[in-house]
Amino acid sequence: MSGRTAGSSGSPFAPHTAAETAAMLEALDVDSEADLFDIPDEVAFDGEFGIPQRDERTVRADLRETFARNDDLTEFLGRGHYAHYVPAVVDDLASRSEFLTSYTQYQPEIAQGFLQALFEYQSMLVELTGLPVANCSMYDAATGLAEAALLAERVRSTSGTTVLVPEALRDGKRATLDNYVDGSDLTVETYPYADNTVDLDALADRVGDDTVFVYAETPTVTGAIEPALAAVGDLAHDADALFCVGSDPVALSLLQEPASVGADVVVGEADVLGLPTSYGMGLGLFACKEDYLRQVPGRLVGKSEDAADRRAFTLTLQTREQHIRKERATSNICTNQAWVALRAAMHAASLGPEGLVALAEDCVRNAASLAADLDAVEGVEAPLDDRHHFREFTVGVADAPGVAADLREAGFAVHVLDDGTLQVCVTDLNADAADDLVAAFAEVVR
Amino acid sequence: MLALATEVARVNFDQARFGDDTRNEPLLSEKDATAVDPGENSVLPDDLTRDSLELPRISEPELARHYTRLSQMNWSVELGPYPLGSCTMKYNPSFTDAVAADPNAAVHPDRDPETVQGTLELLYGLQEYLATIGGMDAVTLQPPAGAAGEFTGIAVAKAYHQHHGTDKSEVIIPASAHGTNFATAAMAGYDVVELPSGDDGRVDVEALEAAVSEDTAALMLTNPNTVGLFERDIAHIADVVHDAGGLLYYDGANLNALLGRARPGDMGFDIMHYNVHKTFATPHGGGGPGAGPVGVVEELAEFLPRPQVRKVGADTPAAAADGGAFADAGDADDVDDTTEDADGPEYELFDPARSIGKVHGFSGNWLVLIRAYAYIRRLGDEGLLDASAKATLNANYLASLLDLDVPYGPFHHEFAATAGERDAADVAKGMLDYGVHPPTTKWPEFVDEAMLTEPTEVENKRSLEDLAHAFNEAFADSDEELHDAPHKTTARRVDQTSAARDPRLSWHALEDGE
Ligand SMILES: Cc1ncc(COP(=O)(O)O)c(C=O)c1O
Numbered sequence: 001m002s003g004r005t006a007g008s009s010g011s012p013f014a015p016h017t018a019a020e021t022a023a024m025l026e027a028l029d030v031d032s033e034a035d036l037f038d039i040p041d042e043v044a045f046d047g048e049f050g051i052p053q054r055d056e057r058t059v060r061a062d063l064r065e066t067f068a069r070n071d072d073l074t075e076f077l078g079r080g081h082y083a084h085y086v087p088a089v090v091d092d093l094a095s096r097s098e099f100l101t102s103y104t105q106y107q108p109e110i111a112q113g114f115l116q117a118l119f120e121y122q123s124m125l126v127e128l129t130g131l132p133v134a135n136c137s138m139y140d141a142a143t144g145l146a147e148a149a150l151l152a153e154r155v156r157s158t159s160g161t162t163v164l165v166p167e168a169l170r171d172g173k174r175a176t177l178d179n180y181v182d183g184s185d186l187t188v189e190t191y192p193y194a195d196n197t198v199d200l201d202a203l204a205d206r207v208g209d210d211t212v213f214v215y216a217e218t219p220t221v222t223g224a225i226e227p228a229l230a231a232v233g234d235l236a237h238d239a240d241a242l243f244c245v246g247s248d249p250v251a252l253s254l255l256q257e258p259a260s261v262g263a264d265v266v267v268g269e270a271d272v273l274g275l276p277t278s279y280g281m282g283l284g285l286f287a288c289k290e291d292y293l294r295q296v297p298g299r300l301v302g303k304s305e306d307a308a309d310r311r312a313f314t315l316t317l318q319t320r321e322q323h324i325r326k327e328r329a330t331s332n333i334c335t336n337q338a339w340v341a342l343r344a345a346m347h348a349a350s351l352g353p354e355g356l357v358a359l360a361e362d363c364v365r366n367a368a369s370l371a372a373d374l375d376a377v378e379g380v381e382a383p384l385d386d387r388h389h390f391r392e393f394t395v396g397v398a399d400a401p402g403v404a405a406d407l408r409e410a411g412f413a414v415h416v417l418d419d420g421t422l423q424v425c426v427t428d429l430n431a432d433a434a435d436d437l438v439a440a441f442a443e444v445v446r
Numbered sequence: 447m448l449a450l451a452t453e454v455a456r457v458n459f460d461q462a463r464f465g466d467d468t469r470n471e472p473l474l475s476e477k478d479a480t481a482v483d484p485g486e487n488s489v490l491p492d493d494l495t496r497d498s499l500e501l502p503r504i505s506e507p508e509l510a511r512h513y514t515r516l517s518q519m520n521w522s523v524e525l526g527p528y529p530l531g532s533c534t535m536k537y538n539p540s541f542t543d544a545v546a547a548d549p550n551a552a553v554h555p556d557r558d559p560e561t562v563q564g565t566l567e568l569l570y571g572l573q574e575y576l577a578t579i580g581g582m583d584a585v586t587l588q589p590p591a592g593a594a595g596e597f598t599g600i601a602v603a604k605a606y607h608q609h610h611g612t613d614k615s616e617v618i619i620p621a622s623a624h625g626t627n628f629a630t631a632a633m634a635g636y637d638v639v640e641l642p643s644g645d646d647g648r649v650d651v652e653a654l655e656a657a658v659s660e661d662t663a664a665l666m667l668t669n670p671n672t673v674g675l676f677e678r679d680i681a682h683i684a685d686v687v688h689d690a691g692g693l694l695y696y697d698g699a700n701l702n703a704l705l706g707r708a709r710p711g712d713m714g715f716d717i718m719h720y721n722v723h724k725t726f727a728t729p730h731g732g733g734g735p736g737a738g739p740v741g742v743v744e745e746l747a748e749f750l751p752r753p754q755v756r757k758v759g760a761d762t763p764a765a766a767a768d769g770g771a772f773a774d775a776g777d778a779d780d781v782d783d784t785t786e787d788a789d790g791p792e793y794e795l796f797d798p799a800r801s802i803g804k805v806h807g808f809s810g811n812w813l814v815l816i817r818a819y820a821y822i823r824r825l826g827d828e829g830l831l832d833a834s835a836k837a838t839l840n841a842n843y844l845a846s847l848l849d850l851d852v853p854y855g856p857f858h859h860e861f862a863a864t865a866g867e868r869d870a871a872d873v874a875k876g877m878l879d880y881g882v883h884p885p886t887t888k889w890p891e892f893v894d895e896a897m898l899t900e901p902t903e904v905e906n907k908r909s910l911e912d913l914a915h916a917f918n919e920a921f922a923d924s925d926e927e928l929h930d931a932p933h934k935t936t937a938r939r940v941d942q943t944s945a946a947r948d949p950r951l952s953w954h955a956l957e958d959g960e
Pocket residue numbers: 333334335532533591592593594623624626627668672697699700721736737738
């Protein structure tokens with residue numbers, strides 16, 4: 001048996017006094033907790049992990065030292081993971097333990113608070129996308145895109161098996177999509193960009209009877225605002241394919257409403273609101289047309305009423321989900337990103353419509369002004385296309401890896417795309433340092 | 447059944463309720479709706495911008511009050527017992543939140559690895575901790591939840607079989623398994639073979655022997671199973687699956703019961719996920735985020751998602767499966783720091799040779815992984831061993847106080863009581879009035895009217911007695927009384943049917959006054 005007893009330094013989060021433990025053991029008529037375990041000797045573990053117990057202060061100090069090993073660089077990085085200034089009130093309210101330490105709202109009577117917050121989150125996405133159904137989260141933009149492709153396969157109005165995505169797609173999105181469709185009949189193919197946005201003629205050549213799903217982004221992975229969304233949507237619909245738009249809630253505050261360009265599904269990274277830079281942790285936005293309601297992956301909060309005829313919220317249409325439908329569920333997702341959704345909704349509410357639009361407008365203006373300033377540096381060309389940009393754009397230099405390395409020495413992080421191309425991303429958080437970045441470019445590009 | 451040790455007074459509980467006779471706290475949209483024309487003052491041409499955006503404009507004091515009120519209308523671990531079976535709703539230590547908020551941890555995933563050595567050190571350390579705790583050889587931290595871990599693990603199994611030229615078509619899953627197991631196998635393109643539960647609530651080994659074949663890609667299993675029973679035949683089960691050429695997948699949802707006592711790797715499992723929001727106490731956040739790292743045995747390591755973290759110069763990602771490796775490794779002042787200064791970076795990213803690719807756009811739920819690492823470091827061997835001890839003690843003590851039958855045993859960190867003739871969901875609603883969260887109801891299905899209960903190690907004796915009182919009182923209520931319950935919660939019984947019949951999923955879909 002696994003006859004092991006913890007020493008005196010047990011879990012600091014198990015509140016039992018020695019007397020309580022003794023009383024409980026006595027009530028159960030056993031000598032020690034070890035007697036309660038039914039683990040055959042042959043598979044019992046009697047080794048040690050060798051992890052010492054540490055007090056809270058030591059762990060905090062250790063981790064502070066660990067994180068201090070990250071170099072303090074000013075990041076001009078984006079390509080799918082963005083952050084904007086998050087007001088303190090969002091941190092404060094979202095950290096309330098009633099939110100943070102709750103779970104999925106299986107008992108709606110006692111969870112009205114979170115349910116309402118998620119209903120409000122869904123509503124904001126409905127407004128931003130123009131589509132009537134938004135779920136209360138996917139893990140991130142990549143899994144959201146992958147789920148959207150799988151949705152296309154389930155929707156009756158479509159036929160075909162080819163998923164078309166831009167060739168310039170973030171690797172994390174493409175590779176996740178490839179894994180998700182691997183168990184389906186779908187295959188993923190690409191269409192080219194021209195001048196960093198959709199090459200409509202080339203796309204028209206690729207779309208055909210076999211196309212079931214066409215994906216386009218605005219802004220694109222290099223920050224270009226896509227001018228031809230409606231035309232892409234028409235091409236998709238002519239082939240009875242679903243048209244899926246990738247974007248984010250800040251961009252959507254200013255750019256064309258996806259519904260107005262024919263989007264059937266919208267996916268993207270909603271954590272641009274509410275979440276600081278966090279090594280790629282995300283919040284998958286997922287919105288779609290009413291027709292696909294019963295095929296939506298993930299949780300949905302709906303309005304209902306209680307026994308006293310008062311308005312109440314509840315998780316709904318759960319027969320789509322894994323805990324009821326098992327292998328016929330619309331997705332395997334269970335635990336999602338609800339708390340990140342809460343934060344995004346709080347941030348959106350704290351900005352209000354004018355604040356959101358102003359933030360989005362700054363994403364356009366800051367990018368344009370940084371591009372112009374960089375372009376004025378000898379040996380630097382920016383941007384490398386004729387598009388409007390949102391937050392980020394590509395930059396041409398003679399030796400991109402070398403320039404990036406020198407910029408790093410000067411305290412800046414930028415993306416290297418290939419030997420001659422960099423990418424920089426500017427938001428409200430690093431705009432103050434834009435002039436310094438330009439000066440550093442002037443310094444290192446010779 | 448034991449008598450309650452002390453006379454327990456009924457907890458006088460009332461949940462907050464703001465609002466009027468028709469509704470609670472108004473929606474943000476009912477406080478304000480401001481329409482703006484985003485294109486109006488934009489530098490962008492008209493055809494690229496939208497014409498209108500209508501959202502609430504709320505002052506900060508109103509915002510603070512709105513969300514604080516909503517928070518008060520929400521049950522949580524810090525309010526009281528939350529014995530939701532299979533979900534391991536432990537207390538989430540506050541210091542882990544403080545650690546995760548470190549500004550130096552707020553780095554972008556595309557940073558050059560040499561410039562984020564601290565982040566890589568933590569990821570590497572967590573890979574190693576998890577490998578050791580699970581008895582695995584290599585771990586990926588990328589999957590953002592348990593179900594995503596399952597998907598990753600089954601994708602790894604598929605890649606492994608394909609690499610060996612054996613195309614397999616089936617995944618075997620016990621009927622008692624969690625819904626995500628079935629959904630995962632189907633998503634990965636496998637046919638699901640459902641295994642009925644044996645009379646003792648465990649895997650029916652004969653049925654398993656009959657079910658395996660050369661088509662078997664994997665058996666997905668959790669242990670202790672979903673009613674808390676240890677699969678005593680696990681070594682034999684592993685042989686049966688392996689002999690047929692299949693792999694054994696461990697669903698880590700129930701690992702809290704085994705910490706320091708048994709390791710999936712030693713039981714013969716080839717692949718497992720860790721549910722860090724359960725076992726390692728990261729907050730559940732109202733439904734997420736969690737994290738579902740996946741561990742594998744050495745033979746499968748080359749199929750893991752990319753990238754992985756390793757020490758510079760090491761050719762195996764993690765090989766600490768024998769334990770005992772952390773006496774001082776990773777301590778703030780260990781010798782490795784000097785090595786780094788002298789010879790360049792200590793940690794690097796690498797792509798496993800036959801990687802399945804990616805299962806998340808970046809590297810998963812970083813803020814969750816930080817918390818899990820801090821928790822493991824805080825507890826150490828002693829604390830982890832005590833967690834499984836007290837979790838199991840608590841479940842057994844609570845069960846002993848119940849008037850409801852617990853049909854199977856001996857159980858560990860959780861048990862499935864049966865409400866018998868009563869409706870388990872109704873009993874749960876009755877329990878709400880006692881200031882406790884009820885258990886998971888009506889699952890697993892092979893227990894009649896199941897009430898799957900997992901108190902975790904964080905409840906003390908008195909709190910377990912309060913919980914037992916709530917169970918027993920609700921169980922003793924008449925059908926009419928239960929039908930009317932709950933009374934003391936923000937909402938009375940919520941009508942699920944009308945919500946599904948006429949879905950209203952946004953404030954746009956509500957009529958005035960609804
Ligand atoms: C037994 C079991 N397996 C798998 C899961 C799925 O994990 P997650 O919710 O983290 O995706 C859960 C929990 O929800 C579970 O209880």
